[in-house]
Amino acid sequence: MEIVILPSAADVDAAAADIVASLVLKRPDAVLGVATGSSPQGIYRQLAGRVADGAVSFAGASAFALDEYVGLDVGHPESYHSVIAREVCGPLGFDQARVRVPDGSAADTRKAAAAYETAIADAGGIDLQILGIGTNGHIGFNEPTSSLASRTRVKTLAPQTRADNARFFADPADVPTHCITQGLGTIFEARHLLLVAQGASKSDAIAHAVEGPVSSRWPGSILQLHPHATVILDEAAASRLELADYYRYAVANKPA
Ligand code: F6R
Secondary structure, eight states, X not given: XXXXXXXXHHHHHHHHHHHHHHHHHHOTTOEEEEOOSSTTHHHHHHHHHHHHTXXXXXXXXXXXXXXXXXXXXXXXXXXXXXXXXXXXIHHHTOOGGGEEOOOTTOSSHXXXXXXXXXXXXXXXXXXXXXXXXXXXXXXXXXXXXXXXXXXXEEEEOOHHHHHHHGGGSSSGGGSOSEEEEOOHHHHHTSXXXXXXXXXXXXHHHHHHHHHSOOBTTBGGGGGGGOSSEEEEEETTTTTTOTTHHHHHHHHHTOOO
């Protein structure tokens, strides 16, 4: 796992955008895993600027969202169908037909989850998965004690997650109670995991994910087992890392 600590949230956005853009320049038909929420918004803004400048194109790339609320109309502005369309698809110029979001409105959510797994496999798997992390350590919506081997499925959102996401809704009671999320086992199969975190509210989850034992108690800790995981943090998110100086040293002395 490579831990990159940068002075500001804007630096995190730019460094993560560099990684995404360089993959898509090398592989225009790359398959990206895209997170929603606040953490990756700056990455998408950065990439949208580069697309507008003609520096990179996502026209041939595909994307799979990490998760979707269950029971929220797809047309709701906070459904992840809407968020992905508004923040990712449109600004980055993806071909809509190559962007998938789990079907949280399906009559049979189990079938929808299985179909999502099949779609990822049919696309050849995910090349680069962008991740944020919840204050309680979740990645995707794999809440604490999610099986490290879990696949795409329905999960109950933790009260902490519902409270954290209440800022997106007019009334906290409107935050759905359930979601369909890629499982930890699904996420783990992506060829490169890129997790970004900004702000002190993420520092505890980051310390557990990066330096704690690998445990379903802190789902982000599964990154420790991945052969290619990059964690990009601002100073505040990194503030509880015991070995922060070593990570800075390792980046400064990275072989060419
Ligand atoms: C979003 C997702 C979640 C978020 C996490 C952090 O698709 O799967 O894991 O990344 O809840 O959310 P923010 O970035 O809003 O703090």
